[in-house]
Amino acid sequence: xxxxxxxxxxxxxxxxxxxxxxxxxxxxxxxxxxxxxxxxxxxxxxxxxxxxxxxxxxxxxxxxxxxxxxxxxxxxxxxxxxxxxxxxxxxxxxxxxxxxxxxxxxxxxxxxxxxxx
Amino acid sequence: xxxxxxxxxxxxxxxxxxxxxxxxxxxxxxxxxxxxxxxxxxxxxxxxxxxxxxxxxxxxxxxxxxxxxxxxxxxxxxxxxxxxxxxxxxxxxxxxxxxxxxxxxxxxxxxxxxxxxxxxxxxxxxxxxxxxxxxxxxxxxxxxxxxxxxxxx
Numbered sequence: 645x646x647x648x649x650x651x652x653x654x655x656x657x658x659x660x661x662x663x664x665x666x667x668x669x670x671x672x673x674x675x676x677x678x679x680x681x682x683x684x685x686x687x688x689x690x691x692x693x694x695x696x697x698x699x700x701x702x703x704x705x706x707x708x709x710x711x712x713x714x715x716x717x718x719x720x721x722x723x724x725x726x727x728x729x730x731x732x733x734x735x736x737x738x739x740x741x742x743x744x745x746x747x748x749x750x751x752x753x754x755x756x757x758x759x760x761x
Numbered sequence: 762x763x764x765x766x767x768x769x770x771x772x773x774x775x776x777x778x779x780x781x782x783x784x785x786x787x788x789x790x791x792x793x794x795x796x797x798x799x800x801x802x803x804x805x806x807x808x809x810x811x812x813x814x815x816x817x818x819x820x821x822x823x824x825x826x827x828x829x830x831x832x833x834x835x836x837x838x839x840x841x842x843x844x845x846x847x848x849x850x851x852x853x854x855x856x857x858x859x860x861x862x863x864x865x866x867x868x869x870x871x872x873x874x875x876x877x878x879x880x881x882x883x884x885x886x887x888x889x890x891x892x893x894x895x896x897x898x899x900x901x902x903x904x905x906x907x908x909x910x911x912x913x914x
Contacts, residue, residue, distance in 0.1 A: 705850075710858060
């Protein structure tokens with residue numbers, strides 16, 4: 645699996661604009677972490693590894709709740725969390741491939757969205 | 762470096778034997794009985810001390826787990842396990858709750874890992890945990906401010 649900063653940002657944005665459920669974002673991040681455990685994740689570019697990982701780790705557990713139907717985080721929390729972990733919009737490097745990142749995210753969606761959601 | 766490098770007792774015993782053997786060579790007239798100290802077995806059932814656990818972690822496993830999961834620190838437990846703490850992801854939503862963090866636990870004796878999400882209150886008490894289960898089912902276990910289990914959902 646190859647992952648870049650834009651792919652992570654897109655998941656954040658999809659959550660914030662309502663086109664992705666938090667539960668899906670959590671499972672997407674979990675899939676990345678599982679891949680990382682088997683050491684087959686490629687970070688593109690490699691120098692952004694730290695920010696990419698911080699974003700993934702924020703998304704992992706983003707659907708934590710305080711009670712049935714009550715999320716722990718507000719959208720405002722998530723916006724701040726996105727900036728704190730991966731930086732503001734425009735921080736990406738120029739050679740990121742947005743088409744590729746979208747495809748990666750879409751693939752993971754299909755894999756991770758199961759019947760329990 | 763090997764696992765045995767982290768056993769100072771064994772190194773000391775080996776050193777003593779070597780020194781005594783040299784002495785025997787230099788002074789053959791003396792009969793010196795060398796009684797090496799027992800070397801602790803590598804498969805000892807005695808639990809590792811937290812200090813030793815940390816030593817092992819620093820040398821062998823730290824780069825794999827601390828970098829990924831231990832941004833906010835780690836803790837060596839008595840039962841051969843090390844917990845790595847992620848940063849608290851803050852919330853302004855939930856009154857007394859301040860945020861959540863991911864905890865990753867590694868058992869150095871079995872190689873098994875497990876993880877869970879903790880929700881913390883402003884006093885630093887763990888008020889909720891959500892284990893990562895293999896079947897993907899998410900269940901929240903809640904506690905009061907005194908650590909008493911309240912229930913799950």
